Amino acid sequence: MKPTKGKRSGARIAKGRTQHVKGSRKAKAKRIDSKPGRPVKAARKPARASNTKTAGANRRAKPVTPARSESATPRPGASALLGRFDVAIVGGGPGGSTLAALLRNQGRSVCIVERVKFPRFRIGESLLPFSIDIWKKSGVLQKIHDIGFMVKRGARFVIDETLEEECFWFKNGLDKDHPYAFQVQRADFDKVLLDHAADRGARVFQPLSATSFLARPDKAILETKEGRIEAQVVCDVSGRWTFMSSRQGQRKVHPTHRKVTAFNHFTNVVRCEQDPSNIIIVRFGDTRMGWFWLIPFSDGTTSVGVVADAEYYRQAQLSPEQFLWKSIKESRAMEPRMRHAVACGEYRSEADFSFTSDRHVADRLIKVGDAGAFIDPVFSSGVFLSTKAAELAAEALDKAFAVNDFSERMFQDYEQKIRSGTAVFWAFIDAFYNRDFLKQMVTSRRRPLLQSSITSLLAGDIYNMDNALITYLTGKGGAFADEEMKALVG
Numbered sequence: 001m002k003p004t005k006g007k008r009s010g011a012r013i014a015k016g017r018t019q020h021v022k023g024s025r026k027a028k029a030k031r032i033d034s035k036p037g038r039p040v041k042a043a044r045k046p047a048r049a050s051n052t053k054t055a056g057a058n059r060r061a062k063p064v065t066p067a068r069s070e071s072a073t074p075r076p077g078a079s080a081l082l083g084r085f086d087v088a089i090v091g092g093g094p095g096g097s098t099l100a101a102l103l104r105n106q107g108r109s110v111c112i113v114e115r116v117k118f119p120r121f122r123i124g125e126s127l128l129p130f131s132i133d134i135w136k137k138s139g140v141l142q143k144i145h146d147i148g149f150m151v152k153r154g155a156r157f158v159i160d161e162t163l164e165e166e167c168f169w170f171k172n173g174l175d176k177d178h179p180y181a182f183q184v185q186r187a188d189f190d191k192v193l194l195d196h197a198a199d200r201g202a203r204v205f206q207p208l209s210a211t212s213f214l215a216r217p218d219k220a221i222l223e224t225k226e227g228r229i230e231a232q233v234v235c236d237v238s239g240r241w242t243f244m245s246s247r248q249g250q251r252k253v254h255p256t257h258r259k260v261t262a263f264n265h266f267t268n269v270v271r272c273e274q275d276p277s278n279i280i281i282v283r284f285g286d287t288r289m290g291w292f293w294l295i296p297f298s299d300g301t302t303s304v305g306v307v308a309d310a311e312y313y314r315q316a317q318l319s320p321e322q323f324l325w326k327s328i329k330e331s332r333a334m335e336p337r338m339r340h341a342v343a344c345g346e347y348r349s350e351a352d353f354s355f356t357s358d359r360h361v362a363d364r365l366i367k368v369g370d371a372g373a374f375i376d377p378v379f380s381s382g383v384f385l386s387t388k389a390a391e392l393a394a395e396a397l398d399k400a401f402a403v404n405d406f407s408e409r410m411f412q413d414y415e416q417k418i419r420s421g422t423a424v425f426w427a428f429i430d431a432f433y434n435r436d437f438l439k440q441m442v443t444s445r446r447r448p449l450l451q452s453s454i455t456s457l458l459a460g461d462i463y464n465m466d467n468a469l470i471t472y473l474t475g476k477g478g479a480f481a482d483e484e485m486k487a488l489v490g
């Protein structure tokens with residue numbers, strides 16, 4: 001194994017959100033939310049010469065023009081009025097930007113408060129086909145295509161110990177109309193979406209941090225570091241920073257599903273042989289209970305990360321870089337793919353990222369995407385769930401504006417849909433960590449109905465109750481569900 005040329009650090013993985021680990025200095029790992037408003041350094045450096053012989057290698061995504069957002073000018077006192085809007089959105093990630101564009105389509109006045117300047121690094125790079133319709137509706141789909149991101153047609157799953165594997169092609173799902181998605185560098189991708197929201201007329205305050213929320217009978221007040229914003233409703237789309245759930249004491253980390261992840265971008269990674277644009281997921285170990293991702297980009301670089309039981313790695317006392325490379329060296333499937341890999345970004349880590357909130361709505365408040373809940377990312381569901389939640393929130397708000405009622409009860413259907421969609425993915429994730437189901441998955445070629453049903457879930461078709469795998473996994477079919485599974489697995 002050649003030594004990697006990426007930045008090194010002895011810093012250990014700490015509980016909390018994304019940790020940035022600086023290069024050769026013995027810098028302490030910092031929370032990226034420790035300095036609100038400070039831009040986060042993008043991890044991706046210009047691609048180095050790559051000998052990776054794959055389609056799309058050396059093809060660079062087109063550069064993105066600077067954001068046309070406004071920097072909020074400092075004002076004396078926190079109570080200066082920055083503006084009045086129908087809806088104020090906290091967070092300019094995929095969920096916030098999509099929600100803003102959809103609300104602008106309805107003719108609502110909207111602002112986004114985003115605490116850091118874009119472009120900025122964010123993990124969550126492999127997208128799902130069922131997001132595509134929503135971006136078509138928001139009007140941003142062509143702009144995403146124009147950047148030249150890697151088009152993703154399938155996902156490959158591998159069991160590390162046996163090297164059993166299977167590719168799932170989205171065109172073979174139960175629904176044939178969602179054959180592709182993208183794999184994106186989030187620094188560029190999130191900026192396209194935020195710029196689009198601004199193009200559609202959303203006012204973007206950036207960099208600016210939201211600091212508190214107050215629901216009054218006649219309006220919502222969002223306090224920021226520079227002054228207040230008044231709106232009918234505030235949407236919290238602040239991601240795993242959980243702007244509101246943290247303040248409400250509602251953020252509940254999953255009690256048993258505690259994981260740690262470490263990741264970086266690399267050149268010279270051996271990609272999927274069936275289709276170099278596929279994401280590869282490698283599941284390993286019973287005691288360590290973890291998996292790798294390998295996500296190829298169109299500029300020749302590849303995102304590689306490992307997720308494993310938090311306790312195992314806390315005891316091992318490893319830095320993110322050591323954690324990632326130790327795992328790779330021990331992996332039958334990953335070691336050959338990474339033998340000549342060269343790191344081209346910062347090693348980063350995150351821990352205990354699966355959580356939920358007691359409530360997703362309140363009077364004049366809706367939580368959207370990660371701000372309400374986040375689940376294990378093995379099925380690349382995060383951006384899709386946030387984007388879907390944005391669509392559902394826009395529908396709920398349309399109804400609320402129609403009757404001028406912004407009380408919690410108007411948003412209860414929204415909360416129920418969010419919970420049921422998340423439950424489907426959680427059931428699928430539990431199944432993934434169960435060896436028997438995983439075995440069924442990688443041998444599903446012999447069972448076309450099971451394979452199509454799995455493929456549909458992987459595409460994000462989570463509200464399709466014609467998918468017997470959904471009713472089986474969520475237990476909705478009771479005893480009948482067993483019959484469904486028998487029908488599925490043959």
Ligand SMILES: Cc1cc2nc3c(=O)[nH]c(=O)nc-3n(C[C@H](O)[C@H](O)[C@H](O)COP(=O)(O)OP(=O)(O)OC[C@H]3O[C@@H](n4cnc5c(N)ncnc54)[C@H](O)[C@@H]3O)c2cc1C
Nearest residue numbers: 091093094095115124126210238239369370377382383386
């Ligand atoms: C290890 C790992 C791997 C993952 N892999 C994938 C994947 O392959 N595919 C996938 O789809 N998802 C993946 N995810 C999930 C993905 O990162 C998130 O689900 C996704 O980014 C959620 O989008 P969002 O818009 O809800 O939040 P975010 O993208 O987090 O955006 C929230 C925004 O809010 C801003 N903000 C926060 N607080 C404030 C405040 N107080 N004031 C103003 N602004 C604020 C932040 O700066 C940020 O820009 C992964 C997650 C992890 C941990």
